[in-house]
Amino acid sequence: MATTPQPTVSARPKSGNNAQVGTLLAGAAAIMFVATLAGAYVSVRNWIGVGGDDGFIPQALKFDNYAGFMTMTSALAASLSAEWALMSSRLNQRRWATAGYGLTAFFLLAAMNVVWFIGQRSGLVASETPYAILFYALLAAMLLLLAIGVVSAIVTLIRILGGHVGGAEILHGRAANWLIHLATAGATVGFFLIYTYR
Amino acid sequence: MTLTAPTSTSPAIDAAVFGTSVDPFDAVLADDWVASVDSGRTGQLHLGLLSAVIAAASGLGVAVHGSLAGWWDLTSTNRFGLDPLFALHQNLWAVSIAMPLWIAVASMVVPRQIGATRSAFPRLGNLALWGWVVGTGLLITASLVTDGPQLVNVLSPTSATATAGQAPRATDLALAAIMLVTLATLCGAINLVATILTERAPGTKLSTLRPFSWSVLVTMGITVVTTPVFLAGTFLLYLDQHFGGQLFASGVGADRLWVHAIWLMGRPESILLAIPAVGAVADVIVHRTGQTLLGGGAANGLISAAAATSLLTWAGRELIATSSTAPYARLWNGLILLPLFLLLLLLAGSARSGLKPDVSLLGALGIVLSIVAGLGLIVAVVASPDKNIKTPLFTQLGLPNLLVFGLVLLGAFTMVVEHSGSVYGKSLPKPISTLALLAVVGGVLLSGAALSAGVFSDSTSAHAAGAIGKALIAGGAVVLLLGVLSFAKPGISTREEGGH
Numbered sequence: 102m103a104t105t106p107q108p109t110v111s112a113r114p115k116s117g118n119n120a121q122v123g124t125l126l127a128g129a130a131a132i133m134f135v136a137t138l139a140g141a142y143v144s145v146r147n148w149i150g151v152g153g154d155d156g157f158i159p160q161a162l163k164f165d166n167y168a169g170f171m172t173m174t175s176a177l178a179a180s181l182s183a184e185w186a187l188m189s190s191r192l193n194q195r196r197w198a199t200a201g202y203g204l205t206a207f208f209l210l211a212a213m214n215v216v217w218f219i220g221q222r223s224g225l226v227a228s229e230t231p232y233a234i235l236f237y238a239l240l241a242a243m244l245l246l247l248a249i250g251v252v253s254a255i256v257t258l259i260r261i262l263g264g265h266v267g268g269a270e271i272l273h274g275r276a277a278n279w280l281i282h283l284a285t286a287g288a289t290v291g292f293f294l295i296y297t298y299r
Numbered sequence: 300m301t302l303t304a305p306t307s308t309s310p311a312i313d314a315a316v317f318g319t320s321v322d323p324f325d326a327v328l329a330d331d332w333v334a335s336v337d338s339g340r341t342g343q344l345h346l347g348l349l350s351a352v353i354a355a356a357s358g359l360g361v362a363v364h365g366s367l368a369g370w371w372d373l374t375s376t377n378r379f380g381l382d383p384l385f386a387l388h389q390n391l392w393a394v395s396i397a398m399p400l401w402i403a404v405a406s407m408v409v410p411r412q413i414g415a416t417r418s419a420f421p422r423l424g425n426l427a428l429w430g431w432v433v434g435t436g437l438l439i440t441a442s443l444v445t446d447g448p449q450l451v452n453v454l455s456p457t458s459a460t461a462t463a464g465q466a467p468r469a470t471d472l473a474l475a476a477i478m479l480v481t482l483a484t485l486c487g488a489i490n491l492v493a494t495i496l497t498e499r500a501p502g503t504k505l506s507t508l509r510p511f512s513w514s515v516l517v518t519m520g521i522t523v524v525t526t527p528v529f530l531a532g533t534f535l536l537y538l539d540q541h542f543g544g545q546l547f548a549s550g551v552g553a554d555r556l557w558v559h560a561i562w563l564m565g566r567p568e569s570i571l572l573a574i575p576a577v578g579a580v581a582d583v584i585v586h587r588t589g590q591t592l593l594g595g596g597a598a599n600g601l602i603s604a605a606a607a608t609s610l611l612t613w614a615g616r617e618l619i620a621t622s623s624t625a626p627y628a629r630l631w632n633g634l635i636l637l638p639l640f641l642l643l644l645l646l647a648g649s650a651r652s653g654l655k656p657d658v659s660l661l662g663a664l665g666i667v668l669s670i671v672a673g674l675g676l677i678v679a680v681v682a683s684p685d686k687n688i689k690t691p692l693f694t695q696l697g698l699p700n701l702l703v704f705g706l707v708l709l710g711a712f713t714m715v716v717e718h719s720g721s722v723y724g725k726s727l728p729k730p731i732s733t734l735a736l737l738a739v740v741g742g743v744l745l746s747g748a749a750l751s752a753g754v755f756s757d758s759t760s761a762h763a764a765g766a767i768g769k770a771l772i773a774g775g776a777v778v779l780l781l782g783v784l785s786f787a788k789p790g791i792s793t794r795e796e797g798g799h
Contacts, residue, residue, distance in 0.1 A: 137531035227542035
């Protein structure tokens with residue numbers, strides 16, 4: 102028989118630890134997904150080159166910086182309110198925590214709305230340029246991450262209302278906040294690539 | 300099943316949202332095959348379905364290679380030629396079989412090796428299983444209903460892109476199916492890593508993990524960061540094909556994106572998939588010698604090094620024009636395989652202390668032979684003065700059969716035979732396990748070596764030998780499936796090691 106010690110079965114660790122580890126792993130996967138899209142964007146941009154009639158970005162495309170900036174700002178506001186909500190939850194201020202996560206979901210939904218607006222108003226035809234495919238792929242990734250953030254905020258809000266998150270029991274809230282921050286990071290990366298880096 | 304007291308004031312919500320707490324529902328679901336929270340049960344169901352898909356995929360290989368060998372003519376019965384069948388055969392192996400097979404076997408074996416009472420995310424485990432079922436079904440459907448040549452083949456070093464709006468509609472379905480299976484694989488990998496990190500029995504340190512569990516931890520850990528790259532690449536390809544875009548028709552999309560995000564042999568998974576197989580050999584040696592491996596934790600260190608260096612596959616700058624032999628047939632890329640080679644030497648030294656005979660040793664021997672044959676072929680191609688032999692056939696057919704899918708199949712079947720006692724409650728009968736392993740070992744070596752040798756010799760006879768090899772693999776899978784089915788019984792729950 103093997104000489105390795107044979108483990109014995111006993112009580113499991115607390116489930117909050119699982120949630121944090123799972124969130125970290127899912128977060129790493131999401132980061133790699135966005136990083137691949139960002140890498141593809143940069144690689145194709147540098148290969149095609151910018152400027153000129155055959156440049157990476159179609160000349161007819163007009164950037165609405167306001168919309169892009171609002172996406173990022175809304176996502177950043179969501180992250181801030183999520184941290185405020187978690188802090189309130191830790192202090193057992195359930196009312197403020199509820200308001201905080203409600204506000205977080207609202208900000209994230211607002212960001213999703215702006216991303217949708219950007220996609221609709223861009224006027225890009227997907228079949229015409231490689232840029233259009235990458236542009237829509239980035240918007241789709243941003244929408245997906247923001248949607249995950251909305252679900253996380255709403256689930257945490259429900260758990261706070263049910264008294265399952267609060268005081269010392271905030272591990273699940275912390276895990277949810279990581280997902281919300283991930284959505285913010287995704288929106289920021291998308292904003293940087295589309296509006297700043299171009 | 301051992302149930303522990305709920306750890307939260309809200310076990311039902313805990314379970315619904317995070318699936319991490321044992322609640323009364325779990326006790327019911329543990330006896331349910333469809334939504335079981337018992338990872339062993341999920342793994343058994345997954346393995347049974349996988350065995351059927353392995354047999355079907357190998358059967359497709361027999362049909363295609365038999366047609367290429369001139370045994371029969373499938374091209375006259377299919378208006379799109381062999382292309383859809385060949386693409387389905389390769390996509391099934393690359394997407395629906397390779398990593399899911401490790402996840403299924405690891406779900407059965409690893410929790411028992413680490414003393415876990417359950418997996419960290421049972422619902423995620425279920426999602427991995429049923430996502431795989433639906434995705435694989437859609438992938439097969441896409442190839443059967445295609446209205447044109449199948450444009451998606453993740454084992455092809457070159458992307459096949461259609462001009463705007465001309466892609467077969469089934470291409471969309473195939474890509475969606477591949478994304479679904481990949482997502483399911485990601486769920487399974489996250490579940491396994493989290494289980495090993497958080498559900499170990501008290502006193503079980505990571506440093507004392509059995510080699511197979513350790514290899515699963517590092518392989519799945521890196522899979523969590525490599526799989527999304529494939530997912531993103533497939534997503535871009537989906538958008539490109541669906542809207543008739545020009546991303547993959549342009550130089551950089553066709554070169555870099557395809558080679559390093561979609562083509563299996565240009566991704567770290569081409570190495571990662573082999574690592575649990577080596578872990579399985581180490582596990583069998585530990586079990587059969589009754590001693591720890593030479594060098595203490597050196598084996599686990601080398602397994603980690605092999606997994607880490609697999610990421611170097613992304614560093615290769617092969618373009619489509621030069622990718623037919625990449626990433627292996629270069630000295631630099633050969634360094635990626637160095638930890639695996641050192642690990643084999645270490646295992647050979649450990650095995651010298653005397654092995655207790657068992658059927659599983661047959662599988663371990665097959666794994667070692669497969670690696671040696673694969674490495675030998677790489678050296679032969681690199682050293683050959685005739686540059687013309689570096690054809691796509693080499694990497695498309697030969698090496699994946701030996702070093703990727705062959706090792707996955709051999710490793711997984713070896714672990715099933717080795718641990719059937721603890722997984723199924725009693726060991727598989729020796730005739731069944733011997734027959735299954737003999738068929739699979741023979742099939743992998745024959746098809747891998749024959750199809751690799753096809754670049755050196757007459758390709759017709761190589762295809763004939765390949766067809767025979769794949770028939771053996773299909774036979775081995777069917778035998779194992781029948782053996783496993785005779786063991787499937789209700790009420791199986793988590794057990795500790797020791798059923799041997």
